[in-house]
Amino acid sequence: MSADLLTADLFESVPDLRPSREAMADGAVLLRGFARPVEAELIAAIGEIVAQAPFRHMVTPGGHSMSVAMTNCGSAGWVTDRSGYRYDGVDPESGAPWPAMPRSFRVLAARAAAEAGFDGFAPDACLINRYHTGARMSLHQDKDEDDFSAPIVSVSLGLPAVFLFGGLQRSDKPRRFRLEHGDIVVWGGPSRLFFHGIAPLADGEHALLGRQRINLTFRKAR
């Protein structure tokens, strides 16, 4: 076995030995455990949001129901239906505006962005993704936003997942990064439009969130 493989095994099985900060690409950085100090506030706030705007399986323009369940908070919510992808200020299920973005969310996203070199990040959209066992996100680009100069800040909670991180072409072979509870990916600049996805979620039990992974993706949509 090569030294590389041995090192990969070691780092995956002993999370505490992995670096707290890892460059993923030019413009993309993984901040391990950055959200841990505020995990309880985040989880409580997610509960309040979901009580107003429940998770739902949205339908793609091609007519497929997504395996990931979604909701939003903030003035712009990402939605998909048969007519396409868009940001909408209103929850199509209720006709009401999406729940406001909690201050704890905005503060965390801005601090993580600043840590990665993006000062003044002021997200107006927070997409909340919920993965149960087997749920996955196929390779895609985030390109429904008006302004690609702002980064995206992505917070992982609950069960670990394998993040697939490709390049500017769909055919670029993705690299795999394990994202654990509390990890944040900040991503902008030259890699802002890289293809990426999430491999099917493995079953497990998380001490705070049970058998699920929740991802918060903060964006400046408008």
Ligand code: MD6
């Ligand atoms: C997820 N994340 O982590 C899905 N997109 O569940 C994304 O699709 C994503 O994490 C853009 C930037 C960061 C992300």
Ligand code: FE
């Ligand atoms: Fe994405």
